[in-house]
Amino acid sequence: MSTTSAIDSDDEGGELFNGFGSAPMSRSTSQKRTSKRWSFHNNTRPNLQDMPSAASIARRLSDITGEDGVHEEMSVSVLGGGQLYSTESGRLFHAGKIIISLAGLPGRGKTHLSVSLTRYLRWLGVKTHSFHLGNYRRASAEDDITHDLFVPSPNSKKANDIRNKIVNECLSDILNFFKNDKGQVAIYDAVNALPEYRLELHQRFKELNIQVLFIESLVTDDSIIMKNMEEAARSSPDYLSWDYQKAYKDYSERIKTLTPYYKEMGAEKESELSYIKFINFGERIELHNSNYGYLINKVVFYLMNSRIKSGSVFFARCYKNSLEYTQDPPLDEEGLKYSRDLAATLFDHLKSQGKHYIKELDEIKERLRPLAPARTLSVEERHPAAGVDGVDINSLVVWTSVKQRTVETTKFFAERNVKIRHRIQLSQKNPGIVGGLSEEEIEQKFPNEYDHYQRDPYHYRFSRSESYHDLAIKIEPLILEMERMSGDILIIADDTILKVFYGYLMSCSCYDIPYLNFSTDEIIEVKFNAYSNSATRIPITSHEK
Structure with missing residues (x-):
């Protein structure tokens, strides 16, 4: 796994200097993408005290239906409802920068895991984003490309070029997320089938002072695989408007094509890697080189409580x-x-x-x-x-x-x-001292407190409330x-x-x-x-x- 993109020196001690190659990263708008590169450049903490009260009133939502915001751009530095504190950089000061790289065959719940982890970490106020390699593949792949595209070393030169391109683009966006967007946790959702790929990924990010944690999703229970395959055939972006039977057959063939190439983590040359084996989606968890800090320990704690959700x-x-x-x-x-x-x-x-x-x-x-x-x-x-x-x-x-x-x-x-x-x-x-009072009565009796509440109704508490x-x-x-x-x-x-x-x-x-x-x-x-x-x-x- 290699890439031809790089990022200039970071303003935080040049942590991303000369990463993944030597050429400047291309930002061409002509590249075909499912969505634009992730970029949340407004990293200033909202000045709630200077915001007019009308600003909060304008945020009233008329509809609470639709899809969640787990893939949306992060427009403010404080996002999570369970965030304990915030910093000017948007990063928790005692956690550093982390890339969580998933590994595992298709149908093992990696996308579910990446999305649910993103949701939980954002709730804790950690600037987190999932980078799904499948999104980049869908944006670049052509109709005549077969399942050869999923093989680590495709025989087809065309498939191999496309594969290298999408990996380079995805990793470049991850680096951009750390450098320009002040991201803290990037989740790399890909198969990562071979030990040499995983070792190179680890070495590259380690040189940039970014912690690397692998989470390998293994499934030995055939019923879980069957359920995941059925769900993928019905709802995966790969199979929009497909007939269910055709989608299921295509997904099955993809798994069969890739299975002979996948190498489970644990080889002797991977002994220096930090990784978690997540078996049967929470039935058993194995930790390797688990000298983790605060934030990764929160991830481990979450995994101990995570299951494939239904209902x-x-x-x-x-x-x-x-x-x-x-x-x-x-x-x-x-x-x-x-x-x-x-x-x-x-x-x-x-x-x-x-x-x-x-x-x-x-x-x-x-x-x-x-x-x-x-x-x-x-x-x-x-x-x-x-x-x-x-x-x-x-x-x-x-x-x-x-x-x-x-x-x-x-x-x-x-x-x-x-x-x-x-x-x-x-x-x-x-509600404390304002219990039983109408909004007009609160504004009249407690004008200063009411003003603070209007500016930040989520965090502000009235006396004894x-x-x-x-x-x-x-x-x-x-x-x-x-x-x-x-x-x-x-x-x-x-x-x-x-x-x-x-x-x-x-x-x-x-x-x-x-x-x-x-x-x-x-x-x-x-x-x-x-x-x-x-x-x-x-x-x-x-x-x-």
Whole structure:
């Protein structure tokens, strides 16, 4: 693996000087690309104190549907909802620059892993970007190129030239990300089949004072490979508008073509490399040369909680979301109707998607119909040990806060023996001294505090209150639990909680999260996908008893 591009001396001690060759990197706009080179050159930290209040009002979002922002350019230096601090350079000062290079055959979940890692690290405020070699291949490949293009040393000169070109372009963009965009973590999503390629990659970036970590995704479970192949045939950008059967066959042939060339990491000459073997997507993890720093240890911790995701996360606002923080009345008749309509609407939606476990739930309901009202859940059922839920992809778990009205909203789910989990972390944001006040009253009584809040509603907290950022830190254990789970999850909570969860799953800027709008007449569904998550609305319809 080689490249003919280089980057001039970095202003941080020339760390990228003469990298990957000696010729200046071409920035020609004539190059055919799926998108422009990643460049986020505005690295100044937003001056929130000098921003007019109207600037924040203008950020109100009219729609929360669509695809997530995990591949979007980073327009501000502070992006993540869970970021603990920021620096002028945009890099966490105790972590350095890191390239995470993936390795593994197709169908092993590398793209899913790169995207989910990008989402998590951005949430922590780390300037991170995924560089998918497949994007560069799709931009450069021609129709008459066969699977020979995926072989490390193609027999065809044309395929070999294209292969070298796309690798050079991708690595040049990674270097540009570190130098000009002040990036901190670049994730290189490629097969990286041969030890000599991996060694050269390691040596080149090491010379530039960039830490290199390899993550090799290995799969020994054929059922995981089959599932990944089916997902790729349906949703990979390689197979847009393809017939599913043809796409599946083509992807299978790609894997068969490349398999004889792939060499698993662990050869003696790779002994100096730092790498993680990620086996069966979290079933087992092996660390090699694990003298890691803070940020890479966060990556390892995330991997320990990561699984191939299936199913959806559903968001529903709790009844009477506008109640004061200290109030906790039981549901009234309208609240019970809302609970019934919510459950029936979700069950109808799941049935329409062919969810087989819904039929089983209906059978359970019929068996329970003559019995007494649902019993109170035990402590073990409300708060089970980690790893109990989400083992089966055909399952539904409902999370609620410990507020009485959210617990009672699960009544019609409990009737069908759906698992209900009460999470104290899902309690709404504490408004402090402004509790029960309208926005106009807050502005009148606390004009200075209100002005600060308008400038940064995500981080600012009134006296004795919580901020959205506080909620983000509080729910991090639930985010990791959600990452471990398969199947469907319904979260019933105050909209302040839903905004933060949605912000994580859809890679929203922390400056957008306070303005997300959740209505009580709809359910928001976030679907997991290897390349990007997507959100849609499900109107809650009225159902008779």
